[in-house]
Amino acid sequence: MNTFSWSASIAVFLFICCAPLHATRWLLVDFGKDSASTTFGTEYPTWNQLLAPAGAQYADPDGDTAHWGISTRSFAGVKGATPITFKRGHKVVATFYNTSGSSVSAGPRISFTDQDSCSQTETFDTPWYGMYWEQNGYTGRSIPGHQTGEIHFNIADSAWLLAYLQVPSVGDHYCVAIARWNVALVLTKIELTDEVDSIAPEAPANLQAAMISLSQGSGNCGIQLTWDEAIDLPGGDAYTAGISRYFIYRNGEFYACLNGYWLNYWRKYPPLRYRDMSVAPNTHYTYEVTGVDRAVNGMYVTHYSTSRMGNESPAAMVEITTPSFSTGNLINPYDEIAYQGAFKLPSGGTNYRSWNYAYEGLAYFPDGNPGYDDALELPGSLYGIGHPYSMNVSEVNIPLPVVSSTLSLLPRATALKPFTDALGLIFGAGVIHANSFTGMEYHPGHDAIGEGIYVGSCGTDYSPPSSFAGHGAFNLDMTQGYGPWYIGAMPGDSGKISPALSSKVIFPAPQDWADSMTNGRSLILGRTRVSGVGEPCAGPNLYAVAPWESGSLAADSTALLATRMLSYAPMPDTGMRWIVNFNMITGFSGGAWLSSNGKSAIAIVGKRSIGEDWYGTDGGILQSGAWGNDLDWPRTQCGPCGSKGPHSTGEKKCMYLYNPEDLNKVINGQMQPWDPQPYMIWDITDRLYRNQGGDIAFDRERGYLYAIEENGEGVNGPSLVHVWKVASETTAADKTRETALAEAVMQVFPNPFNPSMAIKIAHRDPGAVNAEVKIYNVHGKLVQKLKATGHQLATGITWDASNLPSGTYILRAELGGNVYTKQAVLLQ
Incomplete structure (x- = not known):
């Protein structure tokens, strides 16, 4: 890439062509106390037809003509016989008067295509957009009692809308309709104006790139970008001044966003910076960084999301070529982990006893399937949790994986043990709910005590009650349960660790390491909690326990002692004691302690965002209850909008690789539990069929790493299992398999x-x-x-x-x- 990105080109065009020389307002309609006293503007003479339902109610709340208007909230507006060309740089202003004595939220929506009420059956052909109040810094829509307030909507084209389902509002339109405002408000006036900040900031200055290491002994496996603040040029009001965030482009891809807590933190410790730990060795990278101001781009802005704001600056650009990675005693996945292929899990099943949607809980049993055929199968077996609505467990064989982008060529596993309510043996039948953040792994126990499948669960899809004991085990025949157990301490005692922080990531550590570091505690538990409900934590927690520590398995409803190995700060945290680049998308679904010929790594599988993140639907449409919808798509029929929650421009599935020595330093008090950072974030997205995540399991003896991919065969289809081989050196055949899917x-x-x-x-x-x-x-x-x-x-x-x-x-x-x-x- 020899020039800056397309986004920067747009920004330059705006700077030259779109800065208003003066601000103008054009009246569209001024509502009176009745239809006879309603007047229309003169700039668009054919726009003289009132939009209002039959029997619309007008209001004269206090005799002030400025407060006259329509109080019927279903819809009101104006239309014309000829269209108005609404352009980027235009803004519609709706003025309301609050008839009550207290502040109320306005909550209106606007449409340029729908000439009647805003119903629950609208589609993307007749969108209703949320509006916002600039006087409140764009973060709310409340109007004080007995005062007027302007609620705004900026016209936007597709280049100003980052999420692919956001609908541009530019174009020739024949109407403006406003709907669904608060019952205490009177709509007094609708205007069109060019009072919009469309001037882009200057490009960030002094952009530099350098190789960095986040863990001693790992070598430089990441790239750090540093730059100085961009300067926002005049063009708006106090609410649009300044830089709201920075976009980072890598090799032309919208790659990351520096905003929120991270931006505020680096502003205190300049220069601004971004750390990219997902880079490959011997690879050339071109980075571009742009600044985005605080102007509004035409979709509703909330406390939860700023992804719909801003003029983007021209780009600063820097290039860097990574060297070969020398990771010492740490596993280098680019040289020492080779993709072997995938296989399908069994199909069929009834009453949710199937592998459809399976992603929670995967355990490798080295002595499973003792009569395996080495011409068709790998040794051992896998236990896994099936459909999340039943949370039943089955054991399957491990077919030899195949590298192919054609699903029909993948072999299919067969069941060795049918789906069983093994979790019910621990917690009781029906206690574990669907999508309950459950993990599991096989552990041989210690001194012939405790062999079995160990389980951690939140019990619900949010945070469990403090009385819930979220850990236990079941035997390999799935006929006997043990537990449940608490972690750290009993309820009400200090030191108790919630299942919300320990239930999802479960794996065994080498016993010789545990004997020297954690008093023999070799069962590792962990999880990241990012929801606003429960115990938020901005990175993976890891704790070591030994349910057999007393010489026998712990009694039911007792607490297991725990050694803390890793624990990041909650949200928010001004000290940014978080995992690198953490945001609301970051999450983790499993872990494994990898080792081969003296090299090791602790792998935590998870996801990270690409581009920008927001709270709403995955299509970029805000749908957050009290704040209202950007588009009036029914909550119960989201259709292409997707489900509400944290979303981003894109996601990458990765393995966050940690240096075990860093965790040793935490245990020994040489590092704080939030200090360790992954020495590498290894991107595995290209190996997946549907970019879906799940748990992982590791065959330490033979070096096979297994990862489940939810619905790998397609929506509503069974999940898949991917296989990698961890070895100190990879063969030519391994390299061939490794590159096959990338093609x-x-x-x-x-x-x-x-x-x-x-x-x-x-x-x-x-x-x-x-x-x-x-x-x-x-x-x-x-x-x-x-x-x-x-x-x-x-x-x-x-x-x-x-x-x-x-x-x-x-x-x-x-x-x-x-x-x-x-x-x-x-x-x-």
């Missing part, structure tokens, strides 16, 4: 493009099968189809988009039983 991806270039781009699917065995590339706009509407053979896609086809408007498009292709998707940006 089966969709590539589009250039991206952004104008007006044509190449589309290529480097499928390992494309064949001559006919394929079709379908192209959708951000509304989910199919706009174009491209037909090609597999061979043609392998060499590349051309998409000519000259007849389409600028914006973001989603490309989807099916080839060889697999689905490929890619997002592309057209800049006409």
Whole structure:
């Protein structure tokens, strides 16, 4: 890349062309105390038709003509016979008067396409957008008692909307309708204005890149970017001044965002910085950093989300090439972990006793399947938790994995033991709810005591009650349970560790290490809690326990002593005692202590965000109850919006690799429990079929690492298991397997493009099968189809988009039983 990113190009265009020379307001409608006293503006003479339901109620609350208006809250507005061209840089202003004596939240929505009420059956063709109040710093919509307040909505095009389901509001529109305001408010006036800050900040200064290490002895395995603050140019009011966050682009991809607590922290300890620990050796990287101001870009902003704000600056750019990694006694996954392939879990099942949606709890049993066929199977077996609605456990064999992007070529495991309510043996039948953050792992025990499958669970999908004992075990026949146990101390005593911080990540540590460091406690428990409910923690916790410590398994409903190995601070924390780059997306689903020929690493599998994060739906639509929806899509029928919660532009599934020596230092008091950081964050996304996560398990004797992928065969289908081989050196055959899936991806270039781009699917065995590339706009509407053979896609086809408007498009292709998707940006 020789120039700055497309986002920076847009910012330069805005700076030159979009800065208003003066601010103007155009009246659209001034509501009177009745229809006869309602007046319309003169700038748009055909806009003289009132939008209001039959029998609309007008109000004259106190005799002041400025407070006259419509109090019927279903909808009110104005329409015209000819359209107004709403442009980026325009803003609609709705003025309300609060008739009550106390402050009330306005909560209105606005539509440019719907000329009646805002119903629960709207679609993306008739969107209703949330509005906001600039006078309150864009973070609320409350108007004080007996006062007027302006509620605003900035017009936005697709380039100003980061999440792919956000609907641009630019264009020729025939109406403006306002709906669903507070019953105490009177809508007095609707105006259009160009009082919008559309001037981009200057580019960040002094951007530099350098190799760094976050753990002594690991070598430099990460890249640190540093830069000085960008300068926000004049162009708005006090609420839009200043930089709200920084975007980081890596090799042209919107990669990360520095905002919130992290931005405030580095502002106290300049220069600003971002640490990228997911880099490969001997690889060239181009980074671009842009600053984003506090202007509003046309979607509703809340305390939870700033992802809909800002003018983006031109980019500062820096390039760096990583060296070979020398990690000493630590495992280097790029040289010492090789992908072996995947296999399918058994299909079928009834009453949720199936492998569909399975991701919680995976345990490797080295002596399982004793009569295995080494021509078809790997030794040992896997215990796993199946469908989260039943939380039943089954044991399966381990077929030899196959590297293929074609799911039908993967072997399928068979059940060695049927699904059983093994967790009910510990906690009681029906106690463990669906999606209850449950983990499990096999442990041989110690001195012939305690062999079995050890389990940790929150019991619910949120934080468990303090009286809940969340840990236990069951025997390998799944006929006898042990526990449940508390961790650290009994309820009400100091030192008790909640299952919310210890239930999900479970794995055995080498016993010789435990004997020297933790008084023999070799069962490791942990979890990250990021929800606002319970015990938030900004990184993985790890504790060592030994349920057999007293010479026999602990009695039911007693507490296990625990040694703390890792524990990050809660949220918020101004000292940023968090795992590197933590945000609301960061989470962890399993762990393993990897070792091979004197090298080791503690691997915690999890996810991290790509791009920007927000609280709302995965399509970028805010849907957060009291704050209202950006688009009025029903809560019970989210459709393409997805589910409410923390989301981001994208996600990567990774293994966070820790140096065991750092944890030794915590135990010995040489480091604080929040000081250790992963020496590397190894990205495994390209190995996955659907980018879904799950638990991991490790065969220490043979070096096989197993990872479950939820619904790997497709939505509502069984999950998959991926296999890696951990060894001090990888063979040529291992390297061939390692790169096979990387070849089966969709590539589009250039991206952004104008007006044509190449589309290529480097499928390992494309064949001559006919394929079709379908192209959708951000509304989910199919706009174009491209037909090609597999061979043609392998060499590349051309998409000519000259007849389409600028914006973001989603490309989807099916080839060889697999689905490929890619997002592309057209800049006409």
